[in-house]
Amino acid sequence: MSDQFPEFYVRLDTFSSAVWYRTKMGRYRLMGTRCTKCGERFFPPRTGLICPNCHERAMEPYECAHSGELVSVALDDIGFPAHGYGDYLPRVMIVVKLDDGIHIMSELMDLADPSEAQVGARVKMVLRKHRREDNGAWVYGPRFVLDQG
Ligand SMILES: [Zn+2]
Known part of the structure; x- marks a missing residue:
């Protein structure tokens, strides 16, 4: 804890900034x-x-593909978020089957109520804050939101 990084932040792993840079695409x-x-x-x-x-x-x-369909939804509202991944709960963890058949585990964002997430719903990818790097810089990563259109 510090003034600069107010959220609880513990370094359990050593991740290199170069790894985050190389995996950014x-x-x-x-x-x-x-x-x-x-x-x-x-x-x-x-x-x-x-x-x-x-x-x-x-x-x-x-x-x-940047859009797909929910195949699994799990509400994470007990325990602790993984260290470095923010401190907010509940979060809606999902498995998405992308339109090209690839499955990705991610998080569903921007829900007014977690019950809005239903298996079979259309979702699209958005870019959101993912976690903190060792040096405190934010790493961005893919999340999904419901595709209303
Ligand atoms: Zn082959």
Whole structure:
């Protein structure tokens, strides 16, 4: 605790700023990878590994769909938020099936009432504060909101 960082902040892990910098395309634009041989898509990006389907090593960048459908909803209103991820509860944790078939676990934001989150609802990606870096700078990452349009 300090005047500069008023929220409870404990460093349990050592994350390097370089890691956050290198992974920013995944967090800002949901950039994953696609196998150049069979077309299988991966998120998070699968680099330095072979494709589990066809054993091809070459991958190309692939931007995942930014909208999808809720397949699972869980209200997190007990216990503690993960350290460094803010101190607000309740939060609505979701699994989204993106329009290209990729599943992502994230958080549903901007709900007046958590019961608005229903399996099957359309959601779209937004960029929100994700967590604090070691040096206190905010890291931004993908969250989802209900797609009303
Ligand atoms: Zn493949």
